[in-house]
Amino acid sequence: MNRSTIDLWVGVFVALGLGALLFLALKVGNLASFSTAETYRVDARFSNIGGLKVRAPVKSAGVVVGRVADIGFDNETYEAVAVLTIDSRYRFPRDTSAKILTSGLLGEQYIGLEAGAEARMLGDGERLRLTQSAVVLENLIGQFFTSKAAEGGAAKDGK
């Protein structure tokens, strides 16, 4: 086998392999999004975060504006503390509210931001005051049963 033919083929092979890796990183993975963009951090306290995970998306009006960077537990208020990194391109008023939502019936959980009306914008390290916890299915079923029981009781009393 000729030397330069081997070199050529090895070159083609390595270029193809690196191309495949690049394809996996850019087209299949999410390297392109949010890796270099400037971000700022805000934290939000929830009484229950349900199944929220680190790196879950933060969405506003359905658009991904950031990610959950860290989840912790405050041992004084007994609340979950979620630290969100939000893309600096997007600014939110200080009275923005955060909800933990689920995409679809069985989908992953994410944080939905709803912009408020205040003129001052959220800065780095500030806290979202208005939060709504994740819906816990067991509690929901419990509430349903108690309300049904109360209805039944009221109906009997009416007779």
Added chain:
Amino acid sequence: MRAALTHLGAAVTAGIWRLGYGARFFAYLLVHSGTAFRRFRLTLREIYFAGVLSLIIILVSGLFVGMVLGLQGYDTLQRYGSSEALGVLVALSLVRELGPVVAGLLFASRAGSAITAEIGLMKATEQLSAMEMMAVDPIARVVAPRFWGGVLSMPLLAALFSAMGIFGGYLVGVVLIGVDEGAFWSQMQAAVDVRNDILNGVIKSVVFGVAVTLIAVFEGYDAVPTAEGVSGATTRTVVTSSLAILALDFVLTALMFTGGN
């Protein structure tokens, strides 16, 4: 009874001796790898034989594995009304598991067996002894370039396998069946993490590359220098390295993908 126990003891001792010999061989190989990089053309030639010549089988199998994943995945997912998740299923199973493992198994049978047969035959025809007579270290001159050629080729082959498989899944899912193209790619991009999934897949393929090539060169170097011995060594290479890939894959998966994120 006594004979059986003696036999068992001999087998265990031989096994441990061979393991130690293999470890010393590996250490010696690493120390004497300088030649493989100083005279990189030697390694380049081995990349040609181990990597370039494995391209066809890797690309074709990757395409078919991806297409089968597309068909089977669609069949199951559409029952739950989530056929858009096909991209996620195809990409994650290829990048995390099938890419490195199947490419490793194919590499072991395509390139590993060839390396063993070549080195074993060199030993049987006393070419290795002849090199030693000329004060050329056969491990540095023959074994190390083959080892590094295999180790460098394997991650590239696994990446090509995964990329080709995802293309196959795309062909079947989007072009043939008609899953929405936007959802196919965007859900895939949302679910596949560069560090957790792709990098871990690459790490797996590097580990498999080291394991397969090490077993191949060791079996070749250690082969009984007869026609029968070389054939036995080639068979052992394929069997041992396939088992090693599957066992290592379990260990690596347990280390990488447990504990949530």
